[in-house]
Amino acid sequence: MQADNTNREQELLYDWNEIGKESIPAPAVVELDDESLRDGLQSPSVRQPNLDEKLDILHRMEGLGIHAANLGYPGADSVVLDHVVALAEEIRNEGFKIKPNCAGRTHPADILPIAEAQQRSGVPIEAALFIGMSPIRQFVEGWDVDFLLKTTVDAVTLARKEDLEVMYVTEDTTRARPEILRKVYTAAIEAGARRICIADTVGHAAPWGVRALIKLAVEIVKDSGEDVKIDWHGHRDRNLSVINSIEALSAGAHRVHGCGGGIGERAGNTPMEMLLVNLKLMGWLDHDLTTLPAYCEAVSKATDTPIPNNWPAIGQDAFATSTGVHAAAVLKAINTGDTWLANRIYSGVPADILGRGQEITVGPMSGKANAVAWLTKRGYEPDEPTVDKILAAAKASDHVLVEDEILELLSSSATR
Numbered sequence: 469m470q471a472d473n474t475n476r477e478q479e480l481l482y483d484w485n486e487i488g489k490e491s492i493p494a495p496a497v498v499e500l501d502d503e504s505l506r507d508g509l510q511s512p513s514v515r516q517p518n519l520d521e522k523l524d525i526l527h528r529m530e531g532l533g534i535h536a537a538n539l540g541y542p543g544a545d546s547v548v549l550d551h552v553v554a555l556a557e558e559i560r561n562e563g564f565k566i567k568p569n570c571a572g573r574t575h576p577a578d579i580l581p582i583a584e585a586q587q588r589s590g591v592p593i594e595a596a597l598f599i600g601m602s603p604i605r606q607f608v609e610g611w612d613v614d615f616l617l618k619t620t621v622d623a624v625t626l627a628r629k630e631d632l633e634v635m636y637v638t639e640d641t642t643r644a645r646p647e648i649l650r651k652v653y654t655a656a657i658e659a660g661a662r663r664i665c666i667a668d669t670v671g672h673a674a675p676w677g678v679r680a681l682i683k684l685a686v687e688i689v690k691d692s693g694e695d696v697k698i699d700w701h702g703h704r705d706r707n708l709s710v711i712n713s714i715e716a717l718s719a720g721a722h723r724v725h726g727c728g729g730g731i732g733e734r735a736g737n738t739p740m741e742m743l744l745v746n747l748k749l750m751g752w753l754d755h756d757l758t759t760l761p762a763y764c765e766a767v768s769k770a771t772d773t774p775i776p777n778n779w780p781a782i783g784q785d786a787f788a789t790s791t792g793v794h795a796a797a798v799l800k801a802i803n804t805g806d807t808w809l810a811n812r813i814y815s816g817v818p819a820d821i822l823g824r825g826q827e828i829t830v831g832p833m834s835g836k837a838n839a840v841a842w843l844t845k846r847g848y849e850p851d852e853p854t855v856d857k858i859l860a861a862a863k864a865s866d867h868v869l870v871e872d873e874i875l876e877l878l879s880s881s882a883t884r
Contacts, residue, residue: 476808492718498752499535499723500743501699504767505555506538506571507737508727514771519551521770525728526555528763529566532744533755536567536723538596542585543578549585556589569594569635574623583630595627596665598637601644601652613648620652624659635663635699642666642673646684653688663697664689666721668712671705671735675715682719701725702738709738710746717752728767729775729782745781745817758823780817787811787819788827790868792835795828799841802826830858831868838862842874854878 477483505522508514517525529537539556542549556568570585572578574597586593599619600609606616620636627634636656638644653664666681673681682698689696700716702709702725713724726740741764747753764782768775777785789795794814801810810826811818819825828841839858840850848854861877862869 480809481812492715494750494752495717495720495722497722498717498747500740501536501538501569501723501725502529502534502727502740503538503701503725503737504529504728504731504740506540507701507725507733508729508731508767509771510733511731511736511771511773512733514731514773517770519554521766522551522555523558525763525766525770526558526564526566527562528759528766530562530564531759532757532763533753534566534740536569536594539568539570539585539593541571541578542581543572549581552585552593553588556585556591556593560589560591567594568592569596571596571598571637573597574599574619576626579623579627579630579632583627583632586630586632592633594635594663595632596635596637597623597627598639598665598667599623600640601638601648602640603645604643605640613651616648616652617655620655621659624656624661628660633663634661635665636661637665637667637699637701639667640669640672641681642668642677643670649684650688653685654692657689657692657694657696662695663699663723665699665701665725666716667701668703668709669701671703671709673702673712674706674708675711678712678715679719682716682721686720697722699723699725703732703735704730704738705735707735710742713738713743714746714750728764729771729773729779731767731771731773741782742780745822748821749817757821760822761824781822786817787815787824788829789814790829790831790838791833792837795841796835796837798826798828799837802841829868830862830874832863832865834859834862848878 504525509516540548540552542552552570559566559568568591570582570593572582572595579595582593582595624634624636664685666685685698698721700713700721702712716724726743727737728740730736730739741760744757744760748755748757761782764775775783777783780786789798797813801813807820811820828838830838830842836855836859839855843850858874858877
């Protein structure tokens with residue numbers, strides 16, 4: 469079946485994405501770190517989930533094959549610490565493959581609670597230790613290079629003494645000077661960090677800047693002679709987070725970060741669902757994404773963050789059409805009985821990879837095909853008077869008709 473679909477795709481779709489594809493070579497390693505339960509919760513608008521909700525989201529991350537998850541910021545308070553311990557224990561008890569990490573400043577007050585969470589749970593937890601690195605941040609904080617180096621070495625040394633693996637995170641990396649980055653990354657690696665993270669903390673980066681930064685990180689790691697992984701952490705202030713993450717992986721990053729629904733501070737973090745969808749369509753990951761809508765719904769419900777109707781792949785309108793011409797083409801494809809065809813005729817993201825299907829609605833811009841499709845799908849006879857009545861109501865409306873409105877029309881017709 470896979471071979472058949474490949475042949476049909478070559479026959480029915482001319483893919484311009486294949487042109488120049490070699491300019492962004494596929495990475496050897498692709499891993500994802502889910503920040504929904506930590507960085508995502510810094511959004512000013514979210515409700516803080518309770519433990520049961522966090523556990524539910526963790527299960528959904530595992531089901532999607534997400535490789536790692538930030539379980540929280542245990543240095544914040546005892547409640548968060550207890551939640552981190554419970555989440556880590558769930559990973560152990562359920563035999564999950566997902567690897568936990570926790571965020572903290574390069575300060576003992578944040579490092580020691582991570583160590584406590586590891587000791588209490590008996591689960592290895594990577595310490596994601598962060599410190600600001602851009603000149604503007606140094607100016608405001610009154611930091612100099614000597615301070616950054618000493619703080620880095622002291623923090624990584626303490627974490628390693630506490631038997632924590634370390635991901636050393638430079639905040640605002642995308643506005644930091646290369647000579648400073650080389651010094652602090654090298655110092656962190658020499659102190660025992662085995663993962664470094666480039667953070668686009670304010671969503672400043674453009675794709676070409678990402679490639680230059682990852683290239684620098686690759687050089688630093690190579691010069692160190694150590695086996696050190698590289699992470700990319702993006703924000704979407706310029707709405708470039710997904711393409712920046714793809715660029716980072718292509719340039720040599722091993723792992724990229726994201727949050728369900730793109731929640732996070734200001735405009736939010738890289739949307740995890742869009743990373744998964746794009747990486748799958750590019751052939752860089754082959755995860756089963758049929759549970760992705762449920763993951764997004766769980767994050768949305770737990771944080772009181774509505775999913776926009778037009779959110780790509782996930783929103784309720786992502787695979788819906790109310791336009792007459794579009795609906796007619798979709799209906800013709802559906803009537804062939806060919807799901808592959810129906811999910812591609814007017815969609816760049818095949819609905820079936822997400823466990824979804826095409827939805828034809830009836831509204832002011834609809835044609836008869838919309839009404840016929842709506843009735844047929846629900847087992848009603850699409851006779852001409854009924855189709856005309858529904859279409860007339862839709863044309864007179866200022867919105868797409870909801871199911872109850874159409875059912876009321878059908879009910880009134882039946883009683884006459």
